[in-house]
Amino acid sequence: MRARLLTCIGLAGMFVSMAQPVLASSGGSCAALAASPFEAGFADHPQRITDLRHAIAVCEDALAASPDAADIAAWLGRAHAEAFDHTAAIAALERAMSGGHPIGTALYATYLLDSRHLTAQPERAVALLRPLAESGLAIAQHGMGRAYDFGFGVDVDAQQAAHYYRLAADQGYSRAQAALASLYELGLGVEQDYGRSLHWAEMAAAQNDPYGLYQLAWLYQSGQGVEQNYAEALRLYQHGADLGDPFAANELGHFYAEGLGTPVDMVRAIALFERAAASGEPLAIANLGQIYVLGRGVAMDTAYAASLLLQASELGEKTAMTTLGFLYSQGDGVAEDQAEAFRWTQKAADLGDPMAWNNLGNHYEKGLGVPRDLGLARQFYQQAVDAGILLARKGLADVTELEKQAP
Numbered sequence: 086m087r088a089r090l091l092t093c094i095g096l097a098g099m100f101v102s103m104a105q106p107v108l109a110s111s112g113g114s115c116a117a118l119a120a121s122p123f124e125a126g127f128a129d130h131p132q133r134i135t136d137l138r139h140a141i142a143v144c145e146d147a148l149a150a151s152p153d154a155a156d157i158a159a160w161l162g163r164a165h166a167e168a169f170d171h172t173a174a175i176a177a178l179e180r181a182m183s184g185g186h187p188i189g190t191a192l193y194a195t196y197l198l199d200s201r202h203l204t205a206q207p208e209r210a211v212a213l214l215r216p217l218a219e220s221g222l223a224i225a226q227h228g229m230g231r232a233y234d235f236g237f238g239v240d241v242d243a244q245q246a247a248h249y250y251r252l253a254a255d256q257g258y259s260r261a262q263a264a265l266a267s268l269y270e271l272g273l274g275v276e277q278d279y280g281r282s283l284h285w286a287e288m289a290a291a292q293n294d295p296y297g298l299y300q301l302a303w304l305y306q307s308g309q310g311v312e313q314n315y316a317e318a319l320r321l322y323q324h325g326a327d328l329g330d331p332f333a334a335n336e337l338g339h340f341y342a343e344g345l346g347t348p349v350d351m352v353r354a355i356a357l358f359e360r361a362a363a364s365g366e367p368l369a370i371a372n373l374g375q376i377y378v379l380g381r382g383v384a385m386d387t388a389y390a391a392s393l394l395l396q397a398s399e400l401g402e403k404t405a406m407t408t409l410g411f412l413y414s415q416g417d418g419v420a421e422d423q424a425e426a427f428r429w430t431q432k433a434a435d436l437g438d439p440m441a442w443n444n445l446g447n448h449y450e451k452g453l454g455v456p457r458d459l460g461l462a463r464q465f466y467q468q469a470v471d472a473g474i475l476l477a478r479k480g481l482a483d484v485t486e487l488e489k490q491a492p
Contacts, residue, residue: 115144119160121188123223123258132259133167133293133328140164148177155184162189169329169364171202182213191217191225198228198237201365201400207238218249226253227261234264234273243274254285259294262286266300270309279310290321295330298322302336306345315346326357331366334358338372342381351382362393371397371405378408378418387418398429406433407441414444414453423454434465439472446480450487459484459491 118140122130134140144161151157162177175196181189190213196203197210211232217225230249233242247268253261266285269278283304289297302321305314319340325333338357341350355376361369374393377386391412397405406429412418413426427448433441446466449458463484469477 115140115147115157115160119144119164120156121160121163121224123256124188131292132257134164137164137168141168148180153184155181155186155189158184159186159189159192162192166192167329169331171196171200175200175203187217187220187222188224191222191228194225195228195231198231199235205237207232209238211238218252221256223253223256223258223261226250226256227258227264230261230264234268243268245274247274254288257292259289259292259297262289262292263294263296263300266297266304270300270304279304283310293324293328295325295328295333298325298328299330299333299336302333315340319346326360331361331364331369334361335366335369335372338369342372342376351376355382365400367397367400367402367405370394370400371402371408374405375408378412387412389418391418398432401436403433403436403438403441406430406436407438407444410441410444414448423448425454427454439469439474442466442472443469443474443477443480446477446484450480450484459488463488 116127118136119134120127120130122128122132141161141164144157144164148154148157148161158177159181162174162181165171165174165177175193178189178193178196182193194210194213194217197206197213199205199207210228214225214228214232218229226249230246230253231237232239232246233249234246235241239245247265250261250265250268254265262285266282266289267273268275269282269285271277275281283301286297286301286304290301291297298321302318302325304310305321306318307313319337322333322337322340326337334357338354338361340346340354341357342354343349355373358369358373358376362373370393374390374397377383377390377393379385391409394405394409394412398409410426410428410430410433413422413429415421427445430441430444430448434445442465446462446464446469447453448455449462449465451457463481466477466480466484470481
């Protein structure tokens with residue numbers, strides 16, 4: 086949330102005339118393996134590259150032989166992106182964009198919207214994507230959908246997001262189909278409709294799209310639009326993880342850690358979290374941190390946990406911020422620092438983490454890292470209770486007693 090190589094046959098001698106077809110063959114092989122079906126002449130290509138490792142090797146050789154070939158750079162970048170090697174993808178796609186290749190430009194611009202793999206430039210991304218989307222390029226339409234969906238370079242507008250996703254989904258672009266499924270599930274920009282969410286998720290999953298598989302798995306996991314089925318969700322997450330999707334690997338780790346549709350297997354859960362964390366997935370890093378805090382399947386190590394939670398927090402993961410704040414408040418794995426504890430807890434609360442609301446209530450109730458304020462303590466405890474945090478009920482009761490004792 087998708088002119089060809091020139092061949093010069095001249096009279097310069099046998100070595101030139103023999104070498105040139107090799108270059109053309111390399112480019113042609115790269116195209117056959119990795120070209121996008123949304124390019125003219127490649128409509129019969131599958132969206133998912135069948136053999137990523139082979140495609141990357143062939144396209145790297147082709148680009149080395151023809152370093153100015155924007156189309157080869159785009160195909161290589163597309164292959165790296167499907168392999169979740171975002172650093173390599175960005176490098177290749179930037180070359181494709183510099184050469185004016187539409188697919189390469191659209192994919193690079195999608196990274197520019199909001200990416201921890203390079204400095205985001207959302208306004209520039211939208212400027213690159215909009216004309217391509219208006220020309221009918223599905224990958225760019227999906228990019229514009231993401232821009233309006235999350236407010237990257239434009240104001241958040243769920244209806245516009247749904248509009249652009251639908252344009253791309255109707256052309257068969259699986260990433261947009263998965264995104265549209267999510268909008269129908271949540272009722273954002275469209276009327277909530279679990280049946281349509283299931284339809285679009287199935288369309289994307291049928292094309293082996295990792296995001297479609299993830300969305301479909303979530304519907305089975307939550308029982309929305311379909312009977313709840315942990316075993317089917319597990320199968321779909323496994324398929325996504327096998328395709329290299331770190332989100333699916335993280336969720337699969339959660340299934341094994343909690344015994345959803347399968348016996349608890351912490352060894353497998355930790356391996357999956359580690360695999361997803363190695364790709365930089367913040368929630369997987371946070372999950373690893375939680376495992377070391379609790380000592381589940383590993384020796385408890387709060388110092389190592391704190392380092393993982395800090396890493397995830399700096400990547401914006403709110404649950405990691407909450408736990409990190411708690412460790413600072415307790416001096417567990419880190420030196421006690423109530424001001425730092427409050428800072429991370431406030432950040433998590435601002436991002437909407439209910440447990441952080443409970444912990445903020447505790448900070449204001451006891452004056453930890455912030456002046457005591459029973460009114461704010463009551464407010465945050467109540468927010469946490471309303472969100473289903475049972476622990477916050479005790480906080481509310483304690484604040485009530487303190488208010489009675491106040492002169």
